[in-house]
Structures are given as C-alpha cells and as structure tokens.
Amino acid sequence: MFGQVTLRLPRFRCASCGGVEAGVDWPAHCRSTPEFDQLRAHLSALMPYRIAAGLLEHLLPVDAGIHSETVRRRTLVVGEQMRDTTPAEPAAPAAAITLTLDSTFIRSCEDGQRHLEVRLGNVETSDGARQVFAAVAKTGTSIEAEIQRALKEVGQTEDTELTAFTDGCSGLRSILLEAGVTKPPYLDWFHIAMRLQHAERTAGNLPIDTAERENAKAAIVAEVNRLRWRIWNGKAKDAKVRICSQMGRADLC
Incomplete structure (x- = not known):
C-alpha cells in the first residue's frame, strides 16, 4: 500500500497474532493485515464487491485477496466481528x-x-x-x-x-x-403523499353518469391533488388547515 519496502532480513510478523515467519513465505493463517481488511471492508460498504475488487487491483501492489468473491467473504467476516462488539458509550445523553x-x-x-x-x-x-x-x-x-x-x-x-x-x-x-x-x-411525508396519490387515482375512477357526480368527482380530484402537493412540498401546516376546514373541525387545527 505504501510502495516498495527493502528488508535486510526477510522476516515477517503478523500484526494481529504476533506470529513471526522467516523467509519469503507468509504464514498460512495470516493472509492479510488488519489495515488491509479494514480498507477492503470500507470500500465494499461504499460500492459493489466487483468494483471494490477492481479498485484494489489498480491501486495496491497486492496479488491476493482482491477477487470479488474474496472481497465479499472477507467483508462479511468483518461485519460479523463488528456485530459482536460492544456499542461505544456516547459522549452525552440525547434529549x-x-x-x-x-x-x-x-x-x-x-x-x-x-x-x-x-x-x-x-x-x-x-x-x-x-x-x-x-x-x-x-x-x-x-x-x-x-x-x-x-x-x-x-x-x-x-x-x-x-x-x-x-x-x-x-x-x-x-x-x-x-x-x-x-x-x-408516525407516517412520514413521503408515504402520506403516496397514499394521497392512491386516493386521487381512486377518485379519478368514480362514475360520472350524472352532472352532480361529475362535479363531485372533479372537486375531489382537485382537492386531493392540492393536499398531496402541499405535503410533498413541505407545507404540512397548510395541508392540516385545509383538511380541518373540509371536515368542519376547526378545533383540530
């Protein structure tokens, strides 16, 4: 990761377990450093495994551990380790x-x-x-x-x-x-707007066999459309006042 390193005596020590190995063979149980595992998991959390593996192959001078399936498997292992850790104590209680x-x-x-x-x-x-x-x-x-x-x-x-x-x-x-x-x-603004959209479509399918029903259908569709627009654009207070006025319950507002 930091370029070529020249060693007078090729002797390797695993940062996680402390094992020492002489020669050029890396210990079989130490396939990667904790720093490399952390970087690999971080990239995999931000992008698909295949793209993360390609990025590692282009940027780092490593030949192993950069296949997409290996990246996925090692990321899941890191996730399991994080799931079992104790939550960090917050700096201050939240109000x-x-x-x-x-x-x-x-x-x-x-x-x-x-x-x-x-x-x-x-x-x-x-x-x-x-x-x-x-x-x-x-x-x-x-x-x-x-x-x-x-x-x-x-x-x-x-x-x-x-x-x-x-x-x-x-x-x-x-x-x-x-x-x-x-x-x-509570329902958030997005799902409230989606339900109003469903109500608007339902009102649009009402029969119009008489003039009264045709006028009522047009009024319902227009009113629901205005309510949805207010909710979608963050004007919840105006929408609430409109609903209360239509229900004849000004006391609710």
Missing part, C-alpha cells in the same frame, strides 16, 4: 431521537434465485448525531438488536424523547415493539 424504519426488496434477475427483503433505517438526534442500520430478513442478523444498538450509540436514556416513522406496515410496527419502541410510529 430527543428520531427513528426511521423502512423495508425494500432486492429482486434477483436470475430465475430460481432468492429475493431479499431488507429492513433499514437510521436514528438521528437533535444535536446532529446519526447512525444507520440494516439487516436482511430471515438471516442471523436481528434488526431489533441493530435498532437497540443504534439508539444506544447516539445516547438514548430513559428520559430521551423518541419519535419513530414508518410506512404504516404492521410488520414494521411489530419490529419497533420488539426493539422496545412502544409509542405508535
């Missing part, structure tokens, strides 16, 4: 934490291959501290444990005000409950 949890599917382009469901999210404090987490469903990684670890690392205490956001899925609510988040989560 408020925002937790966001969502899920997505990674579908294989090959027939017969497994489709992956990934649960992911992040926690943020009012002071700007942030931790991200993710886990593939039906694997050995517990998403509930990852959530608890992330909350602890940003400074959660018994007095911390915790606010959670999901897409409204009952499965994600169950995950939050198992992670110790008992307060019901």
